[in-house]
Amino acid sequence: MLAQPASRAGNGRWQVEVGNAVLRFVEARDGRGEGLAGIDLEVTDPQSITAAATACGCAWDGDAVMVGGVRFSLQTSR
Numbered sequence: 001m002l003a004q005p006a007s008r009a010g011n012g013r014w015q016v017e018v019g020n021a022v023l024r025f026v027e028a029r030d031g032r033g034e035g036l037a038g039i040d041l042e043v044t045d046p047q048s049i050t051a052a053a054t055a056c057g058c059a060w061d062g063d064a065v066m067v068g069g070v071r072f073s074l075q076t077s078r
Contacts, residue, residue: 038064038071046074 002018009015014025028034043049046063053065060066064073 032069036070038073040073040075042075044076046076049074 002016004016004018006014006016009024016023026037028037030037049065050060053067054060058065058067061071064071066072
Protein backbone atom coordinates (compact mmCIF):
# COMPACT_ATOMS: atom_id res chain seq x y z
CA MET A 1 0.00 0.00 0.00
CA LEU A 2 1.37 3.41 -0.97
CA ALA A 3 -0.62 5.42 1.61
CA GLN A 4 -0.03 8.58 -0.45
CA PRO A 5 -2.78 11.05 -1.34
CA ALA A 6 -3.95 11.44 -4.93
CA SER A 7 -4.19 14.94 -6.38
CA ARG A 8 -5.22 16.52 -9.64
CA ALA A 9 -2.45 17.64 -12.00
CA GLY A 10 -2.71 20.85 -14.03
CA ASN A 11 -4.33 18.87 -16.84
CA GLY A 12 -7.07 17.57 -14.51
CA ARG A 13 -5.76 14.00 -14.42
CA TRP A 14 -5.16 12.15 -11.17
CA GLN A 15 -1.62 11.58 -9.91
CA VAL A 16 0.17 10.24 -6.85
CA GLU A 17 3.67 11.41 -5.87
CA VAL A 18 5.88 8.64 -4.46
CA GLY A 19 9.53 9.29 -3.64
CA ASN A 20 11.29 10.33 -6.82
CA ALA A 21 8.39 9.35 -9.10
CA VAL A 22 4.90 10.45 -10.05
CA LEU A 23 2.18 7.94 -10.92
CA ARG A 24 -0.22 9.44 -13.47
CA PHE A 25 -3.55 7.90 -14.28
CA VAL A 26 -4.92 8.29 -17.79
CA GLU A 27 -7.84 6.88 -19.73
CA ALA A 28 -7.16 3.63 -21.58
CA ARG A 29 -6.81 4.34 -25.31
CA ASP A 30 -5.42 1.15 -26.77
CA GLY A 31 -8.44 -1.12 -26.30
CA ARG A 32 -6.77 -3.62 -23.99
CA GLY A 33 -8.56 -2.54 -20.84
CA GLU A 34 -7.24 -1.51 -17.45
CA GLY A 35 -3.62 -2.02 -16.50
CA LEU A 36 -0.15 -0.58 -16.77
CA ALA A 37 0.37 0.77 -20.28
CA GLY A 38 3.50 2.88 -20.04
CA ILE A 39 6.33 4.23 -17.96
CA ASP A 40 8.33 7.42 -18.58
CA LEU A 41 11.99 6.95 -17.65
CA GLU A 42 14.30 9.90 -17.11
CA VAL A 43 17.65 8.82 -18.55
CA THR A 44 21.07 10.36 -19.08
CA ASP A 45 22.21 8.13 -21.96
CA PRO A 46 19.28 7.17 -24.22
CA GLN A 47 21.63 5.95 -26.97
CA SER A 48 23.00 3.17 -24.73
CA ILE A 49 19.50 2.07 -23.77
CA THR A 50 18.38 2.17 -27.40
CA ALA A 51 21.35 0.04 -28.47
CA ALA A 52 20.85 -2.53 -25.69
CA ALA A 53 17.10 -2.84 -26.30
CA THR A 54 17.63 -3.18 -30.05
CA ALA A 55 20.29 -5.86 -29.49
CA CYS A 56 17.76 -7.78 -27.36
CA GLY A 57 15.18 -7.62 -30.15
CA CYS A 58 12.77 -5.27 -28.39
CA ALA A 59 10.22 -3.42 -30.52
CA TRP A 60 10.30 0.38 -30.73
CA ASP A 61 7.47 2.90 -30.94
CA GLY A 62 8.99 6.33 -31.53
CA ASP A 63 11.08 7.16 -28.45
CA ALA A 64 9.72 4.20 -26.47
CA VAL A 65 10.79 0.57 -26.22
CA MET A 66 8.05 -2.04 -25.85
CA VAL A 67 8.73 -4.71 -23.20
CA GLY A 68 6.05 -7.21 -22.27
CA GLY A 69 3.33 -4.99 -23.70
CA VAL A 70 4.45 -1.98 -21.63
CA ARG A 71 5.74 1.16 -23.33
CA PHE A 72 8.96 2.51 -21.71
CA SER A 73 9.36 6.09 -22.96
CA LEU A 74 12.88 7.52 -22.70
CA GLN A 75 12.93 11.09 -21.40
CA THR A 76 16.32 12.81 -21.46
CA SER A 77 17.24 14.05 -17.98
CA ARG A 78 18.10 17.69 -17.58
